[in-house]
Amino acid sequence: MTNRLNPRLLGVALIAIALLVAPFALSGQQYLLRVVTTAAIYAIAAYGLNIILGLTGQLSLAHGAFFGVGAYTVGLLTTDYDWSFWTAFLAAIVGTTVLGYVSGLIALRTQGAYFAIFTMALGFLIFIIVVRWESVTHAHSGVSGVKFPENIGPIDFTEPATMYYFVLLFLAGAAYTTHALLHSNAGRSLVAIRTSEDLAKSIGVNVAVSKQLAFTASATIAGLAGGLFASLNGFIGPDSTGIDRTFEMLLFLLIGGLGTVMGPILGSLLVAFLFEMLQDLETYRFIVLGPIIVLLVIFAPRGLIGYLNELVPARFRHRDTTPEPVASTTVSDTTKDGAL
Amino acid sequence: MTLFVQQLANGLALGGIYCLAAIGLTLVFGVLGFPNLAHGALYMLGAYLTFFFLTDVGLPYVVAILAAAVVLAFLGVVLERLVFHPLRNSPHTHHMIATVGVMFFLVAVVQEIWGTGFLRMESPVNGQVSVAGAQVSWQRIIIIVTAVVVLLLLTWFLKRSPHGQAIEAIEQDRTGAALVGINPSMVSMVTFAVSLALVAIAAGLVAPINLLSPGMGDSLSLTVFAIIILGGLGSLPGAIIGGFTIAIAEVMAATYISVGAGEAAIFIILIAVLAIKPTGIFGTVTQR
Incomplete structure (x- = not known):
C-alpha cells in the first residue's frame, strides 16, 4: 500500500468534521440547527432500513411504523405515564427490538x-392501531409535551447544541455499526443473501438466522431514531407512523447510496436541504x-456514494479483492460490497 | 336476516371493485414480476378522471368511465415505456421503488389540480330495489353486474384472443415465449394498458358511493395487495376468490363487530394465511 492519502477516508473525515462543527457554524440560527438535528435523526432511521x-x-x-412505535413509546410514557426520558427511551429500544423480532418471524x-407487501400491510396495521386506539394513543390529536432528556450532571439537553451532539452520538454509532458489519462475517453473509439467496444457502450461510438478525437490528435502529425524534420534536401525531415516513427513508x-456506510448521512442531509428549499411549494414537493x-x-x-466511489482510484477501493471489471455495472446489484 | 342480505349485497359490490383492481395488479405481477405499488394512486386518478369527464365535460356516466379507462390505459403504456422498460434488467427492488416514485407524483398532481379536500360525485342512477326484504341501491347492482361482465370479457380476452394468449405465454415462460416470436415489450405494454383500464373501471364504479380524495387509493391499495397475496401473486382465480372473500369478511366484521374490526379483518386473514402458506393460497410463481 502507498502512504498517500486515501480519498475515501478524506471524504469521511470531511463529513465528520462538518457535522462536528455544525453547531458553531450555525450558532444563533436555532432553526437551521434544528433542521440539521432532525435530518440526523432521519439518517439514523435510514441506517436501520439500510441494513x-x-x-x-x-x-x-x-420501517416508518417501527420509527413510529419508537416515537410513540417515548411520547406516551413520558407524558401520560410520567416516566423519565431515559427509561422511556430504553423501553422504546427494547420494545421495537421485540416487535421487530416477532414480526420478522412471520414476515421473513x-x-x-x-415480503415487501407483507411489511407494507404490517406498517398499515400499526398505523391503524395508532389512529383507532384513541384511549391510549390520542389518535389524531397526537401526543404533545414529550420530555427532553433529563440532565445528566451538568449536561443540559434543552440546549439545542447538546441535543444535537446527543443525536450525533447515535448517528456515529449507526454509521460505525454499518461499517463494522460490512467488514464482518455477519455482514458478508447479508451481502451474499442480497446477491442470491439460493447461492448463499449453498455455501453454508444460515439465511434464516441472518435475515432475522438483520431485520431485528434494523427495526431497533428505526425505533431508536423514533424515540429521539419524539423527544426533539416535543409532539408526535399519527403521521409519524405512516408509510410516507418509510418512503422518505x-x-x-x-440518493445517498443503498448499502453504503456514508449514504444515509449524505442522503438525509441533502434531502433535508432540498425539503427546506421546496418548503413554500408544499404540494409541488x-x-x-x-x-x-x-x-x-x-x-x-x-x-x-456509488458515483463518488467510481472516482476513487482502484488501488484504494479494497484491500483484499482485485479491481472490479468495468463492464459489470449495469446488471449487478446496487453496490459493490465494502463500498463506503 | 334483512341486515344480512343488505350487507351481503354491499359485500358483493365491494368484492366486484376489489376483483377488478386486484386482477389488474396480479396481471402486471405475472408478466413483469413486481408489484405495482402505484396501483392505489392510479385507482384514485381513475376516480378523479371519471369525475372530470362526468361533471366537467358532461359525458354520460358509462362513457365517462370508458373515457377514464382509455386515458389510464394510455398512461399505462407511457409508464411502461418511460419507467419500467429502462429498468428491465435491474433487481425487482428497483421496480418497486420506482413505483413508489410514480405514486408520489400522481398523488401530488391530483392534489394540485383538484385540491386536498373531499369531492362528491353525484350518483347518476338513483333509487333502490327490494331484494328479499333488503333495500339495495341500483348503483350497487350496476357494480356487481359490470364486474361480472368485465370479468367474463377479460377471461375471453386472456384465453381466446392472441394478445391475451401472449400475456399468458409470457407469464408461463418469458424466454420460451420470446423464442416462439412473442414480443415481450409489446406484451408488457398491453398488460399495463389492460391493468390500468381495469382499475379505472373499478374506480369509476365506486366513485358515486364513496367520496373522492387524493388519499383514497392508500387503503384500497393495501386491501388489494392483501387480496393478491392471499390468492397468490399472478393468479387470476386467486384474485377473484380473494377479492370476494376479503370484501365479505370486511363488510361482515364491520357490521357485526366494529368498523375497526372491518379494517383489521383483512390483515388478520393475511397474516394467518402467510404464516401457514407464505406464497398464498393459489401461489405457484417461484421467486427468483
Whole structure:
C-alpha cells in the first residue's frame, strides 16, 4: 500500500468534521440547527432500513411504523405515564427490538415481493392501531409535551447544541455499526443473501438466522431514531407512523447510496436541504421528488456514494479483492460490497 | 336476516371493485414480476378522471368511465415505456421503488389540480330495489353486474384472443415465449394498458358511493395487495376468490363487530394465511 492519502477516508473525515462543527457554524440560527438535528435523526432511521434493504436486499416497508412505535413509546410514557426520558427511551429500544423480532418471524417466511407487501400491510396495521386506539394513543390529536432528556450532571439537553451532539452520538454509532458489519462475517453473509439467496444457502450461510438478525437490528435502529425524534420534536401525531415516513427513508437511502456506510448521512442531509428549499411549494414537493426517485433508480441506482466511489482510484477501493471489471455495472446489484 | 342480505349485497359490490383492481395488479405481477405499488394512486386518478369527464365535460356516466379507462390505459403504456422498460434488467427492488416514485407524483398532481379536500360525485342512477326484504341501491347492482361482465370479457380476452394468449405465454415462460416470436415489450405494454383500464373501471364504479380524495387509493391499495397475496401473486382465480372473500369478511366484521374490526379483518386473514402458506393460497410463481 502507498502512504498517500486515501480519498475515501478524506471524504469521511470531511463529513465528520462538518457535522462536528455544525453547531458553531450555525450558532444563533436555532432553526437551521434544528433542521440539521432532525435530518440526523432521519439518517439514523435510514441506517436501520439500510441494513435490511441495502445490505440484505429485502425491501421492508414497515420501517416508518417501527420509527413510529419508537416515537410513540417515548411520547406516551413520558407524558401520560410520567416516566423519565431515559427509561422511556430504553423501553422504546427494547420494545421495537421485540416487535421487530416477532414480526420478522412471520414476515421473513415470505420472500421478494411478498415480503415487501407483507411489511407494507404490517406498517398499515400499526398505523391503524395508532389512529383507532384513541384511549391510549390520542389518535389524531397526537401526543404533545414529550420530555427532553433529563440532565445528566451538568449536561443540559434543552440546549439545542447538546441535543444535537446527543443525536450525533447515535448517528456515529449507526454509521460505525454499518461499517463494522460490512467488514464482518455477519455482514458478508447479508451481502451474499442480497446477491442470491439460493447461492448463499449453498455455501453454508444460515439465511434464516441472518435475515432475522438483520431485520431485528434494523427495526431497533428505526425505533431508536423514533424515540429521539419524539423527544426533539416535543409532539408526535399519527403521521409519524405512516408509510410516507418509510418512503422518505427510502429516498434518503437512494440518493445517498443503498448499502453504503456514508449514504444515509449524505442522503438525509441533502434531502433535508432540498425539503427546506421546496418548503413554500408544499404540494409541488412530490411533483418534483416523485420523478427524482424514478430517475435515480433508472440512471443512478448506486446513489451519490456509488458515483463518488467510481472516482476513487482502484488501488484504494479494497484491500483484499482485485479491481472490479468495468463492464459489470449495469446488471449487478446496487453496490459493490465494502463500498463506503 | 334483512341486515344480512343488505350487507351481503354491499359485500358483493365491494368484492366486484376489489376483483377488478386486484386482477389488474396480479396481471402486471405475472408478466413483469413486481408489484405495482402505484396501483392505489392510479385507482384514485381513475376516480378523479371519471369525475372530470362526468361533471366537467358532461359525458354520460358509462362513457365517462370508458373515457377514464382509455386515458389510464394510455398512461399505462407511457409508464411502461418511460419507467419500467429502462429498468428491465435491474433487481425487482428497483421496480418497486420506482413505483413508489410514480405514486408520489400522481398523488401530488391530483392534489394540485383538484385540491386536498373531499369531492362528491353525484350518483347518476338513483333509487333502490327490494331484494328479499333488503333495500339495495341500483348503483350497487350496476357494480356487481359490470364486474361480472368485465370479468367474463377479460377471461375471453386472456384465453381466446392472441394478445391475451401472449400475456399468458409470457407469464408461463418469458424466454420460451420470446423464442416462439412473442414480443415481450409489446406484451408488457398491453398488460399495463389492460391493468390500468381495469382499475379505472373499478374506480369509476365506486366513485358515486364513496367520496373522492387524493388519499383514497392508500387503503384500497393495501386491501388489494392483501387480496393478491392471499390468492397468490399472478393468479387470476386467486384474485377473484380473494377479492370476494376479503370484501365479505370486511363488510361482515364491520357490521357485526366494529368498523375497526372491518379494517383489521383483512390483515388478520393475511397474516394467518402467510404464516401457514407464505406464497398464498393459489401461489405457484417461484421467486427468483
